[in-house]
Amino acid sequence: xxxxLFPEWTQPLKKYVITPALLVGPVYIVLMAALVKDPQTLxxxxxxxxxxxxxxxxxxxEMGLDCRYCHNVVEQSAxxxxxxxxxxxxxxxxxLPRSEKLLPVRQAFFENEPLxxxxxxxxxxxxxxxxxxxxxxxxxxxxxxGRVDRMxxxxxxxxxxMQWCLDCHRNPEPNLREPANVTVxxxxxxxGEGAAVKARLKINPPTDCSTCHR
Amino acid sequence: xxxxxxxAAGSDxxxxxxxxxxxxxxxxxxxxxxxxxxxxxxxxxxxxxxxLVVSLYHLFTTGIGVWGNNNIQGWAWDITNFVFWIGIxxxxxxxxxxxxxxxxxxxxxxxxxxxxxxxxxxxxxxxxPIIHTGRPWFAWWMIPHPNDMGMxxxxxxxxxxxxxxxxxxxTTSILFWYMGMVPDLATLRDRAKERWKQVGYGLLALGWxxxxxxxxxxxxxxxxxxxxxxxxxxxxxxxxxxxxxTSQNPGWHTTIFPPYFVAGAIFSGFAxxxxxxxxxxxxxxxxHIIKESHIEAMCKIMIATGLMVGGAYGIEIFIAWYSxxxxxxxxxxxRVLGEYSWAYFAMVSCNVLVPQFFWIRxxxxxxxxxxxxxxxxxxxxxxxxxxxxxxxxxxxxxxxMWGYFSPTRWDVLTFxxxxxxxxxxxxLFARFLPVIAMAEVKAVSPEAHAGKDHH
Numbered sequence: 001x002x003x004x005l006f007p008e009w010t011q012p013l014k015k016y017v018i019t020p021a022l023l024v025g026p027v028y029i030v031l032m033a034a035l036v037k038d039p040q041t042l043x044x045x046x047x048x049x050x051x052x053x054x055x056x057x058x059x060x061x062e063m064g065l066d067c068r069y070c071h072n073v074v075e076q077s078a079x080x081x082x083x084x085x086x087x088x089x090x091x092x093x094x095x096l097p098r099s100e101k102l103l104p105v106r107q108a109f110f111e112n113e114p115l116x117x118x119x120x121x122x123x124x125x126x127x128x129x130x131x132x133x134x135x136x137x138x139x140x141x142x143x144x145x146g147r148v149d150r151m152x153x154x155x156x157x158x159x160x161x162m163q164w165c166l167d168c169h170r171n172p173e174p175n176l177r178e179p180a181n182v183t184v185x186x187x188x189x190x191x192g193e194g195a196a197v198k199a200r201l202k203i204n205p206p207t208d209c210s211t212c213h214r
Numbered sequence: 215x216x217x218x219x220x221x222a223a224g225s226d227x228x229x230x231x232x233x234x235x236x237x238x239x240x241x242x243x244x245x246x247x248x249x250x251x252x253x254x255x256x257x258x259x260x261x262x263x264x265x266l267v268v269s270l271y272h273l274f275t276t277g278i279g280v281w282g283n284n285n286i287q288g289w290a291w292d293i294t295n296f297v298f299w300i301g302i303x304x305x306x307x308x309x310x311x312x313x314x315x316x317x318x319x320x321x322x323x324x325x326x327x328x329x330x331x332x333x334x335x336x337x338x339x340x341x342x343p344i345i346h347t348g349r350p351w352f353a354w355w356m357i358p359h360p361n362d363m364g365m366x367x368x369x370x371x372x373x374x375x376x377x378x379x380x381x382x383x384x385t386t387s388i389l390f391w392y393m394g395m396v397p398d399l400a401t402l403r404d405r406a407k408e409r410w411k412q413v414g415y416g417l418l419a420l421g422w423x424x425x426x427x428x429x430x431x432x433x434x435x436x437x438x439x440x441x442x443x444x445x446x447x448x449x450x451x452x453x454x455x456x457x458x459x460t461s462q463n464p465g466w467h468t469t470i471f472p473p474y475f476v477a478g479a480i481f482s483g484f485a486x487x488x489x490x491x492x493x494x495x496x497x498x499x500x501x502h503i504i505k506e507s508h509i510e511a512m513c514k515i516m517i518a519t520g521l522m523v524g525g526a527y528g529i530e531i532f533i534a535w536y537s538x539x540x541x542x543x544x545x546x547x548x549r550v551l552g553e554y555s556w557a558y559f560a561m562v563s564c565n566v567l568v569p570q571f572f573w574i575r576x577x578x579x580x581x582x583x584x585x586x587x588x589x590x591x592x593x594x595x596x597x598x599x600x601x602x603x604x605x606x607x608x609x610x611x612x613x614x615m616w617g618y619f620s621p622t623r624w625d626v627l628t629f630x631x632x633x634x635x636x637x638x639x640x641x642l643f644a645r646f647l648p649v650i651a652m653a654e655v656k657a658v659s660p661e662a663h664a665g666k667d668h669h
Binding site: 003004005006038039159161162163164167 | 361362363364365403404412413415416417421423
């Protein structure tokens with residue numbers, strides 16, 4: 001029997017399949033890793049369905065309610081806190097008391113049960129995060145959550161990767177403002193405001209691992 | 215190296231017959247029906263390999279708490295086994311690269327199987343650092359790449375250097391081994407009777423025809439790879455020794471470690487080559503190719519490296535005393551006389567006393583004695599790594615950091631399993647691949663240089 005060498009028909013394979021695969025394959029893999037698998041692509045824009053069609057665009061935007069009216073402990077605690085149904089009922093006992101859309105709110109209020117909102121911004125449990133550490137030091141809600149006042153339904157505006165946290169911790173200045181204005185949306189800090197706040201409050205965000213992983 | 219085609223062209227019919235004899239004998243191993251001894255050997259190795267699979271399954275689903283490691287003995291059998299296996303690999307590289315560059319012709323009969331042994335030993339070694347992290351599915355984080363954590367591996371850590379040293383080593387060894395095998399695979403392809411073997415070996419042979427141009431390029435590439443591998447003989451185990459030497463721990467923080475580790479690696483590697491090849495040459499009928507003189511040469515290398523290792527043991531203790539450093543001296547006294555002294559004396563007797571038998575000619579020529587002594591040397595070299603790792607951690611600076619390591623059954627099973635992996639791979643190699651570099655043996659056999667004067 002003739003000895004086995006690569007037969008004639010394998011030549012086109014070599015030319016049109018193997019060589020291009022070797023050339024294009026790595027580029028493809030790098031592109032997938034860099035663009036498609038990137039948290040920027042996978043996470044940003046996450047917008048789950050909520051039990052009540054509550055709109056920040058209406059309440060915080062049009063009506064101009066301050067964030068802290070509802071997320072009332074954001075300056076004191078690690079959690080910003082999602083308000084209980086009672087907060088809604090402050091108004092909705094009189095405003096649209098019979099609205100279909102508000103039925104779950106009334107149910108929760110009268111049956112003394114929590115409303116089951118779906119979590120949007122969520123870090124892994126092994127990450128330690130603290131709102132008060134940021135909000136009282138002049139980092140605005142908008143920096144991390146985007147223009148909530150324009151969101152009909154809240155969606156995730158930032159990738160929330162470790163790189164993202166670190167980028168700011170290494171260079172916080174461009175993101176700092178007077179702490180009084182942290183809840184203002186579309187805020188334009190005055191020239192030198194970041195540097196001034198940083199100097200006055202002696203802001204120096206730590207970057208060692210135990211800051212966020214404890 | 216003269217290519218066999220060119221060598222054969224200049225020699226007479228007698229040489230042709232010798233060459234054909236070599237080819238016959240080596241291809242017979244791969245192409246004849248499976249010999250009887252192979253199946254039981256393969257069965258046992260597979261059982262051992264199963265131990266590895268089972269113990270790794272248990273490890274991954276439960277965590278490294280299944281081992282005897284504890285807060286004090288954070289490294290134990292895992293790293294011992296790693297260093298042990300990596301060391302074994304070194305003989306293969308030394309034989310294939312260094313002895314090639316020094317034109318030691320006797321190496322050709324053993325280099326193929328020694329290189330195979332290197333690769334399988336590196337495979338067995340590579341398991342341990344990966345599994346001892348406890349989260350092996352993150353092992354790829356050791357490869358530096360941009361990532362969304364904004365983190366790079368710690369390039370100042372010798373553990374990182376290890377990653378590069380070992381992966382370079384594995385890649386180069388595999389390339390060297392496979393490339394060297396291509397002409398011989400082509401021989402097997404041409405001699406195979408069954409179609410599937412012809413196709414199988416044909417694919418592996420990459421269309422080798424044996425033309426002068428192919429031989430020319432082959433030899434160039436071989437030389438380049440040999441030159442690339444040569445520094446690895448020294449660098450890989452030096453870097454492994456940095457894992458210890460760059461730490462502050464008495465017993466580890468020692469400048470002698472790199473050369474000491476390299477000598478030990480070559481020592482243990484040759485012991486393993488001899489352990490494998492002495493039976494192999496009997497079982498496969500290759501005694502006239504792997505000659506007695508080759509086994510003897512290996513024994514002599516073991517005497518030399520054994521003495522170096524013994525010297526290092528002495529110097530270590532001397533320096534510990536001479537340095538006047540109380541912690542250092544305490545650690546070494548404890549190493550010799552402490553709760554692990556049984557391990558220390560097992561190490562010294564196997565590594566320093568046992569090779570001395572090789573001064574006696576009969577011990578180098580009787581296959582039973584050679585294998586017996588070599589197995590003892592391997593035991594001793596395993597203990598060396600265990601002694602270095604365990605005794606240095608067992609008595610650290612504060613009594614609160616004193617402890618003792620006892621292996622669990624999972625430690626033992628994993629260790630046995632690594633042998634299973636090694637032997638399974640080696641038996642597959644010995645059954646299906648050209649165990650001897652036929653082309654090279656022919657080129658350096660006296661017949662190749664008879665008749666016309668080359669070069």
